[in-house]
Amino acid sequence: MSTTGRLLVTGAAGQLGRLVVAELAAAGWRVVAVDRRIPAALPDGVRPVVADIRRPDDLRQAMAGCEAVIHLAAHTNPGAGSGADVFAGNTAATFAVLAAAAEAGVRTAVLASSVSAYGMSYAPQLLPPRYVPVDEDHPLLPQDAYGLSKQADEHTGAMFTRRHAMSVVALRLHWVATAAQIHDRVAATAADPGFGAGPRELWGYVECRDAARAFRAALEVREGCHTVQVCAPDTLSPEPTRTLLERFHPGTAVRAALPGGTGLWSTDRARRLLGCAPAWTWREHQPQHPEAIHR
Structure with a gap:
């Protein structure tokens, strides 16, 4: 796909949206940045x-005039x-965006889905995965x-693929965060592996720039409907992964x-389908005071 074409991004003023817009603009896309408020400090050429x-x-x-939508x-x-x-808002918005895309002749769409669709993140009680590593199956x-809205969004994408031959990739994002936010969570997890949503979400994360790159890469998928996990290759915990499993699952x-x-x-499917997978890890990018983590 040409990277000089026009592309629409919804939610462009959000933390991830701003990074996705910047990533696409740097790659040569003519980005239409859509939100309910004007995003600040847009790259040159972004409308x-x-x-x-x-x-x-x-x-x-x-x-109008777009050839892809995120x-x-x-x-x-x-x-x-x-x-x-939450359910009605998310599902109606996804349907509306894909319907407008189909009407405009757009044949490539990338959706922000979530690992919350698996049900573990917000279950009333701790819900163990059936197996690990968790994959898209x-x-x-x-x-x-x-979580239900994200599952429905993925089914909506599949319907538009069937009806309009639209290429749709739904990226199942984990917790998207900045490096500073990740290091703060690592410090809290080092003190208590059961901190926050760690056991529910299997101590996963993705650095925000890696997430933005995944959206750019997903635009190169030419046909079909696909779900792809976007997660870092390690956990948020300094403890060995096997130790965490033995204790919590x-x-x-x-x-x-x-x-x-x-x-x-x-992340096997991400590497196979997108040609890349998140690579940033907190272990390779230590903060200025690493003793805050390894205590």
């Missing part, structure tokens, strides 16, 4: 559009509103409106050796 993606006319005007705009967790609002068992089937701090989320 900002203030629009409500729930309005068909707004989407139709913004999509859809990031969404409620990003179950606490962003009532369950009904693991059952999706959401128990919350957000002793009944989970282990399908790989998992030496050292190896991550529990497979």
Whole structure:
């Protein structure tokens, strides 16, 4: 696909959206950056559009002349509103964006999905994975409106592939964070491996620039509908991965050796389909005071 074409990004003013826009602009795309407010400090050549993606006319005007779309705009967790609002808002927005894309003749779409679709992140009780490393074939068992909305979004993408021969890639993102945020979480996890969502989310993460690069790479997929996990290759914990499993998920089937701090989320499909996988790890990019982590 030409990287001099026009491309629309929804949710362009968000933390990830700004990085995706910058990544695409640097690669030569003519980006239409859509959000309900104008993103600050846009790269040269990026056209900002203030629009409500729930309005068909707004989407139709913004999509004109585009050959690809990246859809990031969404409620990003179950606490962003009532369950009904989160589910309805996310699924309606995804359908509206893909419908406008199909009407405009767009044949390439990349969606922001989430590992929350597996159901572990927000389950009422700790829900062990069936097996590790978790791959894209693991059952999706959401128990919350957000995870369910992401599962539905993936099915919506598949429908548009069937009906319009649109190439759709749904990237199942893990926790997307800056290096500083990751190091803070590592320090907390070093003090307590059970900290926060660690055991639920299998201590996964992805550095935000790696996430942005995954969206650019996904634009090169030419046909079909695909789900792809986007996760770092290691865990957030200084403890060995096997030790974490024995403590928190002793009944989970282990399908790989998992030496050292190896991550529990497979990146095989990302490497095979996208030609790349997240590479940034906190272990290779230590903060100025590493004793804050290894204590």
